[in-house]
Amino acid sequence: KNEVEQSPQNLTAQEGEFITINCSYSVGISALHWLQQHPGGGIVSLFMLSSGKKKHGRLIATINIQEKHSSLHITASHPRDSAVYICAVNTRGGADGLTFGKGTHLIIQP
Amino acid sequence: DTGVSQDPRHKITKRGQNVTFRCDPISEHNRLYWYRQTLGQGPEFLTYFQNEAQLEKSRLLSDRFSAERPKGSFSTLEIQRTEQGDSAMYLCASSLVLGGPPLSTGELFFGEGSRLTVL
Numbered sequence: 001k002n003e004v005e006q007s008p009q010n011l012t013a014q015e016g017e018f019i020t021i022n023c024s025y026s027v028g029i030s031a032l033h034w035l036q037q038h039p040g041g042g043i044v045s046l047f048m049l050s051s052g053k054k055k056h057g058r059l060i061a062t063i064n065i066q067e068k069h070s071s072l073h074i075t076a077s078h079p080r081d082s083a084v085y086i087c088a089v090n091t092r093g094g095a096d097g098l099t100f101g102k103g104t105h106l107i108i109q110p
Numbered sequence: 111d112t113g114v115s116q117d118p119r120h121k122i123t124k125r126g127q128n129v130t131f132r133c134d135p136i137s138e139h140n141r142l143y144w145y146r147q148t149l150g151q152g153p154e155f156l157t158y159f160q161n162e163a164q165l166e167k168s169r170l171l172s173d174r175f176s177a178e179r180p181k182g183s184f185s186t187l188e189i190q191r192t193e194q195g196d197s198a199m200y201l202c203a204s205s206l207v208l209g210g211p212p213l214s215t216g217e218l219f220f221g222e223g224s225r226l227t228v229l
Contacts, residue, residue, distance in 0.1 A: 031215075035218075097215065100152030
């Protein structure tokens with residue numbers, strides 16, 4: 001079992017829909033990251049959080065440390081939001097890199 | 111500053127050849143990370159540097175792999191005697207982490223990656 005699990009693996013939605021991507025992890029963490037990867041490979045950091053909630057534009061990220069769960073929400077989705085969204089964690093006591101989920105492939109249709 | 115840059119973006123080589131990738135981080139960043147990503151999978155941690163010191167290496171980094179960051183600025187990742195299983199995207203990221211225990215990478219800034227194909 002992976003230490004970081006994302007759901008769904010694939011998601012297709014219509015423009016304007018509210019999108020939720022979930023991330024569960026099984027280890028103690030010091031921080032959780034949400035990343036966006038477009039075709040071609042480039043990765044952009046969206047959020048880094050260790051508690052509560054953060055908002056940036058149409059993106060909202062929440063984390064529940066007790067439940068070891070985080071969600072990424074996209075409001076008023078747009079085709080340009082189509083990408084792979086990756087959840088990653090800094091594990092306490094582990095190698096000081098990130099442990100990544102496999103990603104959620106999101107397609108927003110016009 | 112234009113962000114993290116990686117070179118080359120694409121490399122095709124024959125099995126058994128050596129390849130070297132270069133990463134130029136954001137200039138004021140003290141941390142530099144290397145990750146590997148295969149098709150359909152999330153990235154996997156390979157190694158990281160704080161300034162010029164290599165502080166952690168993954169079990170994935172076999173003895174054919176070596177990484178350096180000699181002056182605490184750019185970094186190179188060399189793969190010797192490449193194998194077909196080395197085909198992947200090699201991602202570099204940098205961050206600025208000041209003080210405190212090393213329990214977080216800080217906010218990471220990624221390069222576009224170097225895609226390796228071993229024939």
